[in-house]
Amino acid sequence: MxxxxxxxxxxxxxxxxxxxxxTPEMVRTIVRNLDEAGVRIIEVSHGSGLNGSTIQQGxxxxxxxxxxxxxxxxxxxxxxxxxxxxxIGTSDELREAAEIGxxxxxxxxxxxxxxxxxxxxxxxxxxxxxxxGFLMMSHxxxxxxxxxxxxxxxxxxxxxVYVVDSAGAxxxxxxxxxxxxxxxxxxxEVGFHAHNNLGLAIxxxxxxxxxxxxxxxxxxxxxxxxAGNAPSEVLVAVLNKMNLDTxxxxxILMDVAEEVVAxxxxxxxxxxxxNLSSGYAGVYNSFLLHVxxxxxxxxxxxxxxxxxxxxRNAVAGQEDWILDVAVELAEKKGLKV
Amino acid sequence: xxxxxxxxxxxxxxxxxxxxxxxxxxxxxxLALVAGIDPDSEGLARAQAKGIRTSHHGIAAILEDPEIKxxxxxxxxxAHKLNAQSLRVKGKLAIDxxxxxxxxxxxxxVNMKEHIESMNVNLISCGGQATTPLVHAxxxxxxxxxxxxxTTAASVSIGPGTRQNVDEFVRTTANAVQQVGGxxxxxxxxxxxxxxxxxxxxxxxxxxxxxxxxxGAVISSVQSIVAEISSYVPGYRLKGIPFIDYRETPWGxxxxxxxMNEVAGDGDFFPTYAGNLDIMTASAYKVGDLYAAHxxxxxxxxx
Ligand SMILES: NC(=O)c1ccc[n+]([C@@H]2O[C@H](COP(=O)([O-])OP(=O)(O)OC[C@H]3O[C@@H](n4cnc5c(N)ncnc54)[C@H](O)[C@@H]3O)[C@@H](O)[C@H]2O)c1
Numbered sequence: 001m002x003x004x005x006x007x008x009x010x011x012x013x014x015x016x017x018x019x020x021x022x023t024p025e026m027v028r029t030i031v032r033n034l035d036e037a038g039v040r041i042i043e044v045s046h047g048s049g050l051n052g053s054t055i056q057q058g059x060x061x062x063x064x065x066x067x068x069x070x071x072x073x074x075x076x077x078x079x080x081x082x083x084x085x086x087x088i089g090t091s092d093e094l095r096e097a098a099e100i101g102x103x104x105x106x107x108x109x110x111x112x113x114x115x116x117x118x119x120x121x122x123x124x125x126x127x128x129x130x131x132x133g134f135l136m137m138s139h140x141x142x143x144x145x146x147x148x149x150x151x152x153x154x155x156x157x158x159x160x161v162y163v164v165d166s167a168g169a170x171x172x173x174x175x176x177x178x179x180x181x182x183x184x185x186x187x188x189e190v191g192f193h194a195h196n197n198l199g200l201a202i203x204x205x206x207x208x209x210x211x212x213x214x215x216x217x218x219x220x221x222x223x224x225x226x227a228g229n230a231p232s233e234v235l236v237a238v239l240n241k242m243n244l245d246t247x248x249x250x251x252i253l254m255d256v257a258e259e260v261v262a263x264x265x266x267x268x269x270x271x272x273x274x275n276l277s278s279g280y281a282g283v284y285n286s287f288l289l290h291v292x293x294x295x296x297x298x299x300x301x302x303x304x305x306x307x308x309x310x311x312r313n314a315v316a317g318q319e320d321w322i323l324d325v326a327v328e329l330a331e332k333k334g335l336k337v
Numbered sequence: 338x339x340x341x342x343x344x345x346x347x348x349x350x351x352x353x354x355x356x357x358x359x360x361x362x363x364x365x366x367x368l369a370l371v372a373g374i375d376p377d378s379e380g381l382a383r384a385q386a387k388g389i390r391t392s393h394h395g396i397a398a399i400l401e402d403p404e405i406k407x408x409x410x411x412x413x414x415x416a417h418k419l420n421a422q423s424l425r426v427k428g429k430l431a432i433d434x435x436x437x438x439x440x441x442x443x444x445x446x447v448n449m450k451e452h453i454e455s456m457n458v459n460l461i462s463c464g465g466q467a468t469t470p471l472v473h474a475x476x477x478x479x480x481x482x483x484x485x486x487x488t489t490a491a492s493v494s495i496g497p498g499t500r501q502n503v504d505e506f507v508r509t510t511a512n513a514v515q516q517v518g519g520x521x522x523x524x525x526x527x528x529x530x531x532x533x534x535x536x537x538x539x540x541x542x543x544x545x546x547x548x549x550x551x552x553g554a555v556i557s558s559v560q561s562i563v564a565e566i567s568s569y570v571p572g573y574r575l576k577g578i579p580f581i582d583y584r585e586t587p588w589g590x591x592x593x594x595x596x597m598n599e600v601a602g603d604g605d606f607f608p609t610y611a612g613n614l615d616i617m618t619a620s621a622y623k624v625g626d627l628y629a630a631h632x633x634x635x636x637x638x639x640x
Contacts (some may be wrong), residue, residue, distance in 0.1 A: 054524055055485045055543040059587055087527045090504045112492060112531040116500045297582065313532035320487050320541035324597050327577045 003244045005215045007041040007191075008034050008232050010261060011071065012083050013217075013224035016047035016286045018264055020060040024070045029260055030220070031074040037252035039232070041104060042078045044071040047225060047286055048317070049085035049108060050093040056319050057088070058289070065100060072101035079103035083134070086116045088317065091123055098127040107153075108134035108164070110315040111141050114149040121156035132191065132215075133161040136316050139169040139282055143181035150182050150190075160189035160215055165204065166316060168197030168227050168279040172207040179211035191215035194230045196222060197279020199271055201230035202238060209244075220253065220261040226285025227275035233257045277303035281310025290319045294326035299335050340367040341629035342404045346396060346420065347411035348373030348380025350496065351434055354606035355409055355618040356384055361605070362622065365629035369405055372398050396420050400427055406632060407625050410435060413498060414505070421457055430628055431457040434621055436505045442513045445623040446470045446565045453631055458624065462506055463613035464488030464525060465513040466620045467540045467573070471596050472518030474562040475542075479550035482588065484520035485543045486510065489528040491535035494611040503527065520544070538612035539576070542596040545586055552581055559596055569623040570616050572601030572609070 011027055027044065034042050046052030046064050053060040071080045081104035082097050094105065105124045107117050117133065124131040133153035135146055150161040163178045170178075175192065182190045192208030194201040194217070205216050218232030233253040239246055262268075271279075274288060283306050291309075295302040308325045343359065343366040345352045352371065359368045371384040376393040384391045392398035399405055400423055407430045410417045414437040421439050424431045433440060440457030443449060447470055452458055460466060468486035475481050488510070499506060510525035530536055559579050567573045576597040584593045600612030607614045 053587075054526065055483075055545070055584055055586070055593060056487055056526060056541075059585060086503045087507060090507050110529070110531065113500075113529050115497070116503050116529070119501060119504065312536075313530065315528065315530050317487075317526065317528045318489060318530070320489075320597065321539075323541075323582075323595060324539075324576055327580075327597075331577075 001209050001242070001244060002214060003246055004209055004213060005041065006039060006232065006235060006246055006248065007043055007081060007215065007217050008039045008219065009043040009217050009229070010219040010223050010232070011067070012043040012045050012047060013229055014219050016225035016289070017223050017228065017269065019289060020046060020053065020058045022067055023062055024066060026264070027067045027070045028074050030256065031071045031078070033252055033256035033260065035075045035078045037249040038077070038247050040078055041081050042071060042075060043081040043083060043106065044068050045082035048088055049083040050089040050097055052085070052088050054088070056317070065096060068097060068102060069100050081106055083108055084120060085109070085317065086120055091120070094120060094123055095127065098129055102129065104130040104132060106132040106134050108136050111135035111138050111146060111149055114152040117153060118156045121153065121158055125157045130159050131157060133158040134164050134193070135161060136164045136166045137284065138163045138165055138178060139167055139174060140313070143177045146178055147181050147185045150186055154186055154188050158188060160191050161186065162191035162193050162215070163208070164193040165195055166284050167282045168195030168201070168285060169282040170204060171198065171200060172204060175204045175207045176211045179208045179213050183212035189214035191217070193217040195224065195227055195279070195285050196229065197227040197271060197275050197285070201228070202234055205230045205235060206238065220257040221265070222269055223261050223265065224285070226278055226288040227271055228269040231257065274302045274306065277306040281306050283309045283314065284316050287319060287322060290322050294322045298326040298330040300326055300329045300333065304329055339633070340365055341406050341632050342367055342369040343407040343409065343625060343629070344370040344372060344399045344405045345409045345411060346372050346399060348375070348378045348384065349411060350607065350614060351618060352409070352411035353380040353383055354614060355411060355621055356380070356387070356389070357605035358618050358622045360387060362626070364626040365633055366407060366625055370398060370402065372396065396423065399429070405429060407432065407628060409621055409625065425456050432621055432625055433457060433459045434617060436462060436509050438509055442517050443624055444469050444517050445569060445620060445627065446562055447473045447517055449624070449627055453628070460617060460621055460624065461513040462510045463490070463538070463617050464506070464527060464540065465510045466616045467538070467598060467600055468542050469513050469517040470562050470566055471542045471559060471598065472514055472520050472544060474558045475544045475555050475594050476519035478555045478558045479546055479548060481518070481520040481544045482547045483522040483545040483586070484514050484518060485524045485526070486514055487526050487528060487541045488613070489530055489536070489539045490613040491610050492529045492531040493535050494607070494613055495529050535608070535610040537610050538600040538616070540598045540600070542598070544594040544596070545584070545588070546592050546594065547588060555579070555594055570600065570619040571603055572612055572615065574599055
């Protein structure tokens with residue numbers, strides 16, 4: 001097996017879990033530690049990508065460009081990455097992030113909509129950025145569709161395409177099929193991004209590596225949307241045991257996860273009923289806190305909302321459907337809306 | 338009764354659906370010509386089958402006919418930028434359905450009267466036609482500090498033009514939410530959903546309010562504008578009753594009016610899920626008809 005490149009996305013995926021409340025001080029501390037530990041890529045942006053500070057996705061308490069600037073200034077070795085979702089971000093924000101000094105942009109779309117990314121891949125390459133494609137909600141499509149979509153991204157100039165298990169809904173056979181199909185069809189690198197709704201974040205990441213993945217994602221303590229991600233420190237420990245030396249210092253990662261990141265969590269991230277129902281129904285993980293808000297407002301169960309969102313095939317960016325579903329469920333129960 | 342002669346430029350999806358809308362309505366316009374550039378286009382064949390004069394030489398045939406007073410441009414922003422000047426010189430009103438945005442944005446229920454003497458008007462975007470009147474309906478009761486509109490459409494209903502330029506949709510729609518809707522600040526976010534069977538177009542509006550206001554008055558203002566819109570877009574309806582949700586915003590914890598809307602198409606040329614296309618052609622028809630009435634001087638333009 002190949003030694004993978006690990007991207008730590010505590011400061012991007014984890015942004016959902018802290019309700020977009022990262023401060024420049026937190027970013028400085030986390031980046032300093034990750035950088036010292038030898039993590040090569042650190043992702044920093046709103047959880048929903050550049051310009052994600054909205055009612056729909058949740059407003060940030062601090063300007064994400066200020067946070068990215070702190071990250072760029074703090075990192076001595078590591079490259080800073082940001083996430084970009086077309087429609088949430090526009091070329092303007094991509095340019096601004098590049099100006100501040102990010103080196104990698106990860107361009108994310110629902111896994112059937114790759115053709116909207118062309119404009120942004122071309123711009124990213126013009127700006128001299130490494131450009132990674134993110135096929136979100138990859139569990140919803142079979143391997144052949146993902147291959148088609150990944151090839152479009154490759155043709156636009158992508159340096160790598162990720163199979164993204166946004167809902168934490170894939171089991172190992174599903175990961176193996178998808179990653180190996182992409183490996184076979186593409187000449188560029190392939191990545192895998194896990195969520196832990198079914199308790200498989202680490203296991204699925206290892207399966208992806210067995211299937212040939214070149215890049216993987218983790219977050220400190222698993223701090224990420226919904227059920228969280230594969231914890232970076234656990235990934236490094238497991239890779240060490242497999243004699244795959246990433247060169248990352250495990251003890252620094254363990255310390256920062258324990259002493260800096262764990263205290264940021266309002267409650268520990270566990271596979272509770274809401275997270276399990278979300279993964280089981282195949283619902284985008286960043287919906288969790290919005291679903292809980294709607295459940296409380298309209299007096300319905302979060303897991304019922306999850307189930308219905310799964311039936312309706314909601315995709316990333318459709319937090320407004322949560323309200324719609326909650327209102328309908330409340331009406332059905334005869335609750336006053 | 339005499340009618341105003343109109344032409345459609347661009348015989349693609351939008352142009353063809355609009356043709357059926359003009360033909361089925363007994364309004365103030367008569368469709369005199371459908372012009373495209375592709376002699377083999379389905380749109381031109383369908384026009385001929387309906388007995389409408391066609392041309393595949395682009396704008397030339399339209400410019401040659403002095404009787405044509407209204408031109409619907411359903412080509413592309415690039416083509417409209419080239420065509421706008423010659424239409425103006427010939428004294429023809431251009432109803433621009435592309436994102437070129439040369440003329441002012443118009444929405445039938447909001448600002449027609451202001452622009453009734455204009456010679457070039459722009460129809461924003463599908464999301465703009467669906468959401469700016471909702472923002473306006475709130476804003477005429479209490480100032481909207483910030484409006485965010487989310488437009489979700491079935492993937493299959495989104496053509497290559499829009500896909501290659503998502504930025505253009507975002508900017509044009511957000512600008513219109515401010516200029517037409519009246520919001521001080523605005524964001525617009527499109528979402529494409531590939532579910533099968535395809536979903537209807539849905540729109541959500543979040544309007545953040547900074548001052549005390551009468552919730553009931555806001556809700557009835559929204560309901561009344563929805564009734565007006567559904568008179569020309571029959572599939573346009575509210576999903577649930579608009580409600581107030583308190584949200585943490587950069588301006589503090591503030592009441593946010595949440596309006597959810599669905600648009601089903603009329604099925605003239607597109608399947609009914611494509612409410613996003615239908616609202617564009619139905620709005621264009623309505624705008625054209627109001628101008629035609631104005632030209633005839635026969636009816637009063639309502640707004
Ligand atoms: N599809 C939508 O949801 C939607 C919604 C709102 C607005 N629009 C806008 O409406 C316009 C048309 O969209 P569409 O979906 O019908 O696209 P389309 O590609 O189906 O149609 C465009 C047509 O214009 C013709 N054309 C191009 N240049 C021309 C020229 N110079 N002279 C004459 N004809 C020319 C093409 O041959 C084609 O038939 C676009 O500007 C689009 O952005 C589309």
